[in-house]
Amino acid sequence: MSIQVLGTGAYVPERIVTNDELSTMVDTSDEWIRQRVGVAERRVSVSENAAEMGAKAAQKALEAAGITADQLDLIVGATVSSDFGCPSMSAKVQELIGAGCPAFDVNSACSGFLFALDTAAAFVARGGIRYALVLGAERLSRILDWTDRSTCVIFGDGAGAAVIAPGENYLASHLYTQGGESVLSIPLGKGNSPFYEKDVAPLAVHMSGQETFKFAVKQIVGEIRLIAERAGITTEQIDYIVPHQANIRIIDLAARRLNVPMEKFVVNIERYGNTSSASVPISFDELVRSGRLKRGDLIALCAFGGGLSSGACLIRW
Ligand code: ACO
Numbered sequence: 001m002s003i004q005v006l007g008t009g010a011y012v013p014e015r016i017v018t019n020d021e022l023s024t025m026v027d028t029s030d031e032w033i034r035q036r037v038g039v040a041e042r043r044v045s046v047s048e049n050a051a052e053m054g055a056k057a058a059q060k061a062l063e064a065a066g067i068t069a070d071q072l073d074l075i076v077g078a079t080v081s082s083d084f085g086c087p088s089m090s091a092k093v094q095e096l097i098g099a100g101c102p103a104f105d106v107n108s109a110c111s112g113f114l115f116a117l118d119t120a121a122a123f124v125a126r127g128g129i130r131y132a133l134v135l136g137a138e139r140l141s142r143i144l145d146w147t148d149r150s151t152c153v154i155f156g157d158g159a160g161a162a163v164i165a166p167g168e169n170y171l172a173s174h175l176y177t178q179g180g181e182s183v184l185s186i187p188l189g190k191g192n193s194p195f196y197e198k199d200v201a202p203l204a205v206h207m208s209g210q211e212t213f214k215f216a217v218k219q220i221v222g223e224i225r226l227i228a229e230r231a232g233i234t235t236e237q238i239d240y241i242v243p244h245q246a247n248i249r250i251i252d253l254a255a256r257r258l259n260v261p262m263e264k265f266v267v268n269i270e271r272y273g274n275t276s277s278a279s280v281p282i283s284f285d286e287l288v289r290s291g292r293l294k295r296g297d298l299i300a301l302c303a304f305g306g307g308l309s310s311g312a313c314l315i316r317w
Contacts, residue, residue: 003121004167009060010285012158013045026149033153038248042156042273044141049083051092054137057159065163074132075103076120078112078277081138110305112277135161136277145204156273160281172230173313183211184306219304220254223312244303245269245279
């Protein structure tokens with residue numbers, strides 16, 4: 001048994017931080033950020049944590065699906081920036097929306113939504129689940145080093161969600177992990193333990209930008225080709241690609257290597273920056289609500305990020 005997507009939802013906090021505002025905080029410029037990354041502005045949460053944003057996205061997805069929270073049998077969420085190690089972000093969402101089902105998080109950084117969706121799809125395939133909620137929610141602003149211009153200009157906060165049910169529209173999926181922290185990591189610090197023998201980096205996103213860039217382009221191209229092959233279609237037959245919004249140049253290069261026109265890619269990095277695991281579901285929700293989708297359209301979701309990790313899936317609308 002496969003799944004179908006019944007409804008999607010997204011939420012971003014109100015506070016807009018423009019490149020010009022960032023230029024007053026670190027040595028950067030609107031021109032550099034637009035050209036090198038493709039971001040014009042991002043949303044930053046001043047009061048809501050990841051779960052609170054996730055719950056708002058979840059409510060919209062439930063409304064779109066036409067069901068209520070008490071009908072959910074499972075919640076699988078993804079985050080790297082929850083305010084709490086415990087309860088999980090998903091457990092908190094369960095409380096906030098008034099659901100009564102099991103809820104847990106997966107951690108696969110920016111690929112998190114793809115890992116969460118595939119996990120939920122496996123639960124559905126096992127049987128006994130009528131409705132499941134899958135979400136990605138991030139308050140990345142709390143884990144950024146706001147004095148580091150090479151990372152703080154890239155990211156933003158937000159949440160996206162989807163309600164799934166048994167169906168036949170999840171045509172192919174693939175997940176990939178290349179474990180290690182040398183390219184991308186988010187150390188959590190060591191608290192005040194007097195027993196640590198080694199120094200531990202403080203809480204922040206540490207990223208080797210160019211290594212991540214190369215990995216990202218290779219993975220988008222490889223993942224899209226792989227899911228197309230698994231579904232028995234050509235990449236030309238894919239109607240829309242919803243990529244992780246990390247850098248417009250990554251999307252542009254991947255589009256050229258795949259020989260797929262940019263019009264088929266959903267792009268909103270200019271408005272939100274990189275929202276990690278929330279990036280794909282926010283973009284997916286924009287596509288769904290744009291009115292562009294026709295029944296039967298083929299949509300590829302694709303992400304890459306810390307882990308290192310990547311993932312993709314093909315959905316028939
Ligand atoms: N403003 C101005 N100059 C800057 C800035 C900035 N914000 N940031 C870096 N620079 C400078 C550098 O200091 C460097 O100067 P130098 O030549 O004098 O040394 C110059 O710009 C070029 O720096 P690079 O790091 O080589 O810049 P690059 O073109 O590679 O762009 C970027 C950096 C945007 C990070 C890019 O490499 C990238 O997007 N990488 C991928 C990021 C990504 O995909 N992340 C997703 C995963 S995140 C996750 O999973 C949590």
